[in-house]
Amino acid sequence: MDIAIPDDQLARIRPIVDQVILDLRALTAKLPDDAESALIYWPSENPE
């Protein structure tokens, strides 16, 4: 079940999320477009 976020809360938090996603997408645009970059990093893969 999806719990609705009340409108007043949404109005407060939406600009914050929009900004961080804007920042992220600027970084994503610079990622290499190859299969290697598609591998998600998980911390257990830390180089030893």
Added chain:
Amino acid sequence: MTIVEAGAALRARKISALELTEECLGQVAALNPRLNAFITVTAGSARARAKELDRELAAGAIRGLLHGIPIAHKDLIYTKGVRTTSGSKLFENFVPDSDAAVVRKLDAAGAVMIGKTGLHELAYGVTSDNPHFGAIRNPHDADRVPGGSSGGSGVAVSAGMTLLATGTDTGGSIRIPASYCGVVGLKPTYGLVDRSGVRPLGLTLDHIGPLAMTVPDTKAAFDAMAEWPRRRPAPQTIQHIRVGLPENFYFDRVDAEVAAAVHESVRAMEKAGAKIVPVRVPDVNALNTAARVILLVEAPSVFEPYLDQRDKFGADVLALLDQGRLVHGTDYVNAQRVRKTLVGEFCRLFGRIDCLFTPTTPITAPRIGEKQVRIGSEVEDTRLATTRFVRGFNALGYPALSLPCGKTKAGLPIGLQIVGRPYEDDLVLMVGAEVEARNGPVSGL
């Protein structure tokens, strides 16, 4: 008294585990009403356990450096039969039926649990101003925050209520209270301390570690907590250790007294024979952005089953959980891709250095309720300023130690962060011990 000193006194039979426990319980009784570091005090079981360990000592059975040492566990670490609230209304009556793996390990090492320390609600914040259990106060100035989320652990160690405490660190939650309270805190390499039986927050970012008065004390605790197979031994000597000194990011927008104290520690290391290597660090803003997005999504994925009980969350935590629910799956995956790219860049950087010195926090402890802080001529959101130098190392999984490196003219502690390569926690601790020895005693009150 430090763990090393107390351990020596215990083994020499100059003090008993019971006397040590009573000393700490006395400090808790005297100071907790003002500082609010503990949510639960387990005085009765602590006394019984201390007596048991004294009997072992009398019989010549010594478990190790932590035998008879009082410890407090952050209240999201499960303790069998002892309420574990996670600082949340949701779990105010939750009593685990088993201990967390780290509690079992510390118990086997001979530590005496004296209680459970308070925290920022659900470990999701840096002030420890908890709407359900009250604000935790900094012992250096009770009008200031102790940092968080392991605020109660930082306060308890700093004020001498315990010799050792556990904490968790998802975006700086061990190192920030260590910095603001003037104690030592280690965020180990990701995965080196078993997280079984600890309430999660950020599934790929959570770490568990110790807080103590000195670096040798912290190492003694870490030795008891950590999984050994993947740890690399420290070098024999500090000579020729390459200390990276950032030319960018980590000294931007930093309080002048904080920057000066960190640079003083760098000079001390140079005198000790270390090689100082000026470095330009990769894009830490990018790393912080990726880490923020990852945590925004991972936290509500953990707490989704409870999100219909909105009245049981504090406003700041609920806002963060709601923010995470607005992030698309594609953005979460791309944040992980950005993280992977930066892991590669930091890996190359750490090919040229053995450790990196930075301030732990750009500021000293802010006042309770202070939403924004002024650093020089700029005003910054307190939470973002507080996490700016620490959060990235959760995304990388690198070991990071915070230790006191001085105080401001106003008497507030300043934290130095030392970061090392994965599984080289022992090198970080060795370098930290050298800094501490050269700086002299600056921990605690």
